[in-house]
Amino acid sequence: MAAQDFTLNGLFGVEGLHVLITGAGTGIGLYMAKGFAANGAIVHIVGRRQTKLDEAKELLETLKAPGAEIHTICADVSDRQVITRLASGLTRLDVLINCAGIVLPDPPCNHLTPLPELQAALLASPSSTWSDTFAVNVESPFFLSVSVMHLLAASPTHGRIINISSIGSTMSDPATHQPAYQASKAALNHLTRLLASKFRETGIRVNAISPGYFPSQMNDPTNPKSMLARAKELVPLKRGGEEEDAAGTAIWLASRAGSYVHGEVIPLAGGRNWA
Structure with missing residues (x-):
């Protein structure tokens, strides 16, 4: 049995890990990339817009720890052929973070909207909104995860997949009007458990x-x-989420500190998921 290491680096260390983050040119994906780069990981940031990736890389280069590397991959992960090419270009992967996601506008309505207008607004949701939303938010994490599972299984520290869902996946606030987005994130939650079950023998x-x-x-x-x-x-904690909140939770799940967490959906909402 290996000697126990309760130091911060022993528990939360991600130095040298190869981490791929989709949707990392902006937002939560970029916040997580900052955390991994600042702690010595080899970070691959994926996005659809090269200009955003270049801006993100320039920022990450100023934050990275010694030994860290930043690589950009311009790719539309809603396209299965693109996913196949992306996966074939990798030689090692320890952590996959599926963060790319979209929310498309729907006609506004809520529980107080009179029935005829409510029905009309809900029926006006285009079929393309549903297909495009599920392609990015559900299909993409599935096919990318499966495409790189051989690399994750070969990781010397055992591979980790972190899917980025939303409190919209579990909250049914009648004031919101994003049915396709919320349904897609609920599907992603179950996909997380499905993959955890399928991959259980791979580590x-x-x-x-x-x-x-x-x-x-x-x-x-x-x-x-x-x-x-x-x-x-x-929000019960009286504030929105901050960059360190996103980065810290991802590092916890990617490191040895989170090594006994499997098939779970971790709320990161300051208590808003139940309040």
């Missing part, structure tokens, strides 16, 4: 993080009507 741990209100393209902090701007009113 790969699969978990999800379910964030609340973090600054992102989906949650503009400058918009006074955004959930993030109303966090003090809505």
